[in-house]
Amino acid sequence: MDGEVSHRVAVRPSGVELDVLDDEDVFTAAQRLGYRWPTLCGGKGTCRTCFVQVEEGAENCLPVGPLEREGIEALRRPVDGLTRLACRLRVQGPVTVTKRGVRRRVQE
Numbered sequence: 001m002d003g004e005v006s007h008r009v010a011v012r013p014s015g016v017e018l019d020v021l022d023d024e025d026v027f028t029a030a031q032r033l034g035y036r037w038p039t040l041c042g043g044k045g046t047c048r049t050c051f052v053q054v055e056e057g058a059e060n061c062l063p064v065g066p067l068e069r070e071g072i073e074a075l076r077r078p079v080d081g082l083t084r085l086a087c088r089l090r091v092q093g094p095v096t097v098t099k100r101g102v103r104r105r106v107q108e
C-alpha cells in the first residue's frame with residue numbers, strides 16, 4: 001500500500017496481527033488480509049457477531065458511532081469504549097482486542 005498509514009491490531013487469543021489502514025475498519029482489514037472474522041451480516045453493522053473486547057489501546061480507537069452504539073446496547077454491554085463492533089471500529093494507533101474465532105481462511 002503506497003504511503004498509506006496503517007496501525008497494528010493484535011487479536012487474542014489467536015495471536016493474529018492485522019495492519020489496519022486509516023480508512024478501513026478492523027473487520028474489513030481482516031478480510032483483506034485473508035482472515036475469517038465471525039459475522040452474519042457481512043460487515044453491515046447489524047448482526048453484532050463481530051464484537052470485540054478492547055484490552056489495550058482504547059485511546060487509539062475512534063469514537064463509537066450511532067449504529068455501533070445501538071449494537072453494543074443490544075448486546076447488553078456498556079458503551080464504555082471497551083466493547084466495540086469490529087466492522088465499525090477504526091483505529092489511529094496500536095490496539096489489542098480479544099475475539100475468539102479469528103483465523104486464517106482456508107485456501108481453496
Ligand code: FES
Nearest residue numbers: 046047048050087
Ligand atoms: S459484522 Fe455484523 S455487526 Fe459487524
